[in-house]
Amino acid sequence: MNQIKVVHYLNQFFAQIGGEEKANIPPEIKEGPIGPGMAFQAALGDNAKMVATIYCGDSYFNENTEASIEAILMMIREQKPDLVICGPAFNAGRYGVACGTVASAVKEKLGIPAVTGMYTENPGVDLFKSSVYIVPTKDSAIGMRDAVAAMVPLALKLARGEALGPASEEGYMPMGIRKNFFEGKRGSRRAVDMLLKKLAGEPFETEFPMPDFDRVPPNAAVTDMRKAKVALVTSGGIVPKGNPDRIESSSASKYGKYDLEGVSDLTDVNYETAHGGYDPTYANDDADRVLPVDMLREFEKDGKIGSLSRYFYSTVGNGTAVASAKKFAQEISKDLVADGITAVILTST
Amino acid sequence: MIITNNPLVRSTYENAHVILFVEGNYREVLVKARDLVHGRHQLITHPLMGSLKPNETPYRSVVVSDAVLDKTDADSVLIIEEAILVFDRFIKTARTDRGEGSTEKMKEDFREIDLSLLSSALSE
């Protein structure tokens, strides 16, 4: 039997090209394994050969996705591999999205199996877990060894075309696709056993994880808007021209707090959008379209609202991890409460 | 108030209850019920009553309160909105000989069952 051929996809950092300053490089291919690829090759042993490594800058990939995929697929096609391994991306958002996109395209357009690895909170997970095999990893490269150990057996099975068992057995994130199979015991027996474990405080595995609700009970309505001190918060990426805080166009790792003192209208002179997930033309043209400062100033003048808060808060919602969004919200809320804000208008895109 | 597209329900109950007859399909009945629920009517019966799946029976009857409440009932909103979501999931596997495309004999059976399920609630 022929040795399995593997191609590895990495970003600029793991390919040892450079850090953020090299995030703009287009896709390139090199022979053999690089960086973590060596660990994969060692774990794969004689079963497989990592024939090439393709790497691409995270920013380049996210801002030129179509072109990048086309180039990458062409490179992979030439190599004729039996399997593609992407990442693992740990908690790096743009890298995770790139890995997911490459894995998915390879599967769909080339019919080649692919596997990747990510931390559960990586935005790439929600986007790709139902179409791509994602192995859960730690949240940083500290978890590389474990990730490789978890990914390799699954990778070999995929390359060999072997049938896979349920996610919990094979070690990939449940895809949210339900598959029937026959257990050893009947359901009532499984229920009794599960209850005994639950009663004893022992760990058990539910056969059907309930969807994640994260329901937030709404606050009471604002009684009188005319007295309200209103703040604007947006995930639409509106920032002062030049994006001084360098908020990322996707998978934002931060938010900005900006002063509206003396500002009653946002124009293309002083404001723009940093968001990479929608056509920026109209937002760059007039940022009020996403952050309605002009209208609120009018309402302020007409007494329809008490006042507009001095500061607005902005981040980019595109591919931003839920955990990050929660963190930003917690910090922003502290500020809002301290400033006596009584109502917030949240805009998104 | 009974929201229904089932002529058998209408003829059976038109003298005893307010009937809002919908000249449309199952989903349109659910949507009408939803609109009324958002308009502060309370849901009285479960919109997915019966084990006939939404892509099988063309008939649906839902009972809401005649009077409006002081404010919208959150539970009613959740139930009716989720029912519409369930409907949309099921209708993706539409069948040509079921639902709207059923034979007349089957439609008669579906009308009967819908009526029976409804009666069990109205006899309260």
Place this chain on the structure above:
Amino acid sequence: MKLELGYIPIRDIQFGPKSKVDNNTLYVNKKELSALLLEDEGIASVELDLARPGESVRITPVKDVIEPRVKVSGTGGIFPGWCAKVRTVGTGRTHVLKGAAVITTGKVVGFQEGIIDMSGEGAKYTPFSKLNSLVLIIQPKEGMLQHAYEKALRLAGLKTAEYLGKLAEHLEPEEVRTFETLSVTDGIKMYPELPRVGYVLMLQSQGLLHDTYVYGVDAKQTLPTLIGPTELMDGAIVSGNCVSACDKNTTYHHLNNPVVEDLFSEHGKTLNFVGLMITNENVYLADKERSSDRTAELCAYLGLDGVIISQEGFGNPDTDLIMNCKKIEAKGIKTVIITDEYAGQDGASQSLADADAAADAVVTGGNANMVIHLPAMDRVIGSIDQVDHIAGGWSGSLKEDGTITAELQVITGATNELGYNTLSAR
């Protein structure tokens, strides 16, 4: 309440000049039984047929499956409220023709009745492919309405099961199992250290073709109540539900409730099986609040530590299931719920019509939308052209060569929500 179940294994079924059980074979006198059933004036004709495990036989449209049993001693008779008076059952001794079944078939309506294949791919998904069955094909008098037809069929099935069950009355069972439920106080004295566990059995109760009967009483009208687990073994609960073949509980399922059996097998060892509560799945939303409130109160009143909740049906009952689960958990009682799923043919849709974070321990009977391919069978008992009209089937489901492509929904008992089968999903 203590009940002894005596099993008489049945390994074959035949027609014969005299109805009897001989050498583990069940013989049925066609004429005698037909005459008995035709006493019901609503029935125009009765046809009887036989189906055995491994045969190339397809039975459809299945309405109910019932196990022949007879009360040998103890109060009351099998199927109280129908074949017997309504004295409380569940004590003494009952004999069971184990391995035999009565299957009722009849159009009633043009849909939602199941298929049982005795061999091939389909046989894997129904427990009834393993039984030696007497199949009743019943035609109603002209113009009979649906609800009357359903009732006539139901009664015919119960009568037949009683008639056959009687044949076991004086036989020596090969195996006897004893099931005992102690009083609450005795239970506490005997098993002070064991976790107190109860079972909430949700019964389908929505209307025509969606009903269940308890001692002959329509379950729609019951308030949640306690019932002895052994009462089920004598047929206190009978099915009038024939919609959604895969997840409706046949009378056979009620007689052989697997949660009851498995809780009994752990009773006194790892848990104290305190009792069983039945509740319903009504259409009226206020009823759901009432029933779930009361069920939770009953569980708390019994001082339960844990509860298994099983359901029947889809959609509307999912709301009851989640309500029961939430309210019981809110009393500090741990729950495990048993359900099935409608996750779409690709398995990617949201499986349940309702959900809640409190339902963190779920056992599933599988995805009922899964597409299956059934081979052609040499013989069909019942009427095959129903298949296209059966839920889960579609125009063209039944191919000219007799093979069927349909959803798992069509198979009787396939995704049973009492946990009867080993089928699951992830």
